[in-house]
Amino acid sequence: xxxxxxxxxxxxxxxxxxxxxxxxxxxxxxxxxxGAFSIWPxxxxxxxxLLPSDNIGGxxxxxxxxxxxxxxxxxxxxGGHQSIEADLTIARSQAxxxxxxxxxxxxxxxxFGDESKSEIKLRHKVNLEALRGSVLQIRATDATPEFAKxxxxxYAEVIKERLAAxxxxxxxxxxxxxxxRLGEARIxxxxxxxxxxxxxxxxxxxxxxxxxxxxxxxxxxLQARLQAKQAELxxxxxxxxxxxxxxxxxxxxxxxxxxxIAHAQ
Numbered sequence: 001x002x003x004x005x006x007x008x009x010x011x012x013x014x015x016x017x018x019x020x021x022x023x024x025x026x027x028x029x030x031x032x033x034x035g036a037f038s039i040w041p042x043x044x045x046x047x048x049x050l051l052p053s054d055n056i057g058g059x060x061x062x063x064x065x066x067x068x069x070x071x072x073x074x075x076x077x078x079g080g081h082q083s084i085e086a087d088l089t090i091a092r093s094q095a096x097x098x099x100x101x102x103x104x105x106x107x108x109x110x111x112f113g114d115e116s117k118s119e120i121k122l123r124h125k126v127n128l129e130a131l132r133g134s135v136l137q138i139r140a141t142d143a144t145p146e147f148a149k150x151x152x153x154x155y156a157e158v159i160k161e162r163l164a165a166x167x168x169x170x171x172x173x174x175x176x177x178x179x180x181r182l183g184e185a186r187i188x189x190x191x192x193x194x195x196x197x198x199x200x201x202x203x204x205x206x207x208x209x210x211x212x213x214x215x216x217x218x219x220x221x222l223q224a225r226l227q228a229k230q231a232e233l234x235x236x237x238x239x240x241x242x243x244x245x246x247x248x249x250x251x252x253x254x255x256x257x258x259x260x261i262a263h264a265q
Contacts, residue, residue, distance in 0.1 A: 042143065043141050043142060044141070044142060044143070044144070044145040044148050045139060045140070046139070046140045046141075046142075046145065046148035046151065046152045047137060047138065047140075048137070048138045048152040048153065048155075049135050049136070049138075050135070050136040050137075050138060050159060051134065051135055052084070052136060052159075052160075052163050083134075084134040084135075084136065087130070087134075087159075087163065088128060088129075088130045088136060090159070090163060090166065091128050091138075091155075091162075092128055093162075094119075095162065096155070096158050096159060096162055097119050097122065097123060098119065099161075100122065100151070100154050100155055101119055103154050103157075103158065104122075104150065104151065104154055106118040106121075122151070125140055125142060125148075126138065126140050126151060126155060127139040127141075136159070139152075140152045140155070219261060219264045219265060222257055222260050222261045223261060225257055226257040226258065226261065229250060229253055229254050229257060232250060233247065233251065
């Protein structure tokens with residue numbers, strides 16, 4: 001009984017493999033390909049998306065809860081977030097790279113070497129890009145998936161810390177400038193108030209709030225007299241004619257009161 005023909009037997013019975021020289025060349029090529037795969041193993045890609053505006057927004061909210069007794073809102077200083085291009089420049093900076101190398105303890109690790117070589121190799125492994133919607137994408141490639149994930153997570157952590165530190169530094173600088181300007185304004189206000197007080201004392205003038213109160217009281221009194229006189233005229237016109245001398249006097253007094261009210265207002 002003849003066994004069923006298999007794919008392996010078909011290949012071995014082919015004219016190519018019947019030739020011993022060709023068979024050796026084929027096995028040698030297969031060994032070379034396998035060796036190449038062992039030298040250059042498969043690489044894994046890890047990605048992470050970072051939204052820097054969320055980090056800065058939380059910082060602004062925290063600072064906005066109050067400063068200088070509630071008179072100065074530092075959240076307004078942090079407020080407007082910088083562009084994604086600026087965030088990308090910070091993410092690619094040497095300071096972030098050095099911090100990541102230190103947190104991952106790459107110096108002296110097999111395949112990395114000293115600090116300079118570790119920074120160069122890590123920079124080649126990581127790619128930073130700015131996406132739509134002000135999103136910062138971190139992409140790392142390595143033969144070990146766990147190490148690629150560690151690189152991405154560490155980069156995201158360091159970038160957040162760096163952006164927060166820069167925002168705090170900018171807020172501190174703005175606060176210093178604003179505090180100085182507020183101090184100058186307070187000094188100028190005190191000098192102006194002292195000069196105004198001295199001027200009123202020399203010219204025997206009342207305070208503005210006193211003058212305003214007296215003016216409001218005077219207008220109210222004039223309006224009350226006007227209403228009383230108008231009511232008196234209306235009652236008088238029911239019993240006398242329009243040519244009566246008392247009616248004419250009342251009309252003249254009403255006109256005078258209206259003029260005084262207009263002048264007082």
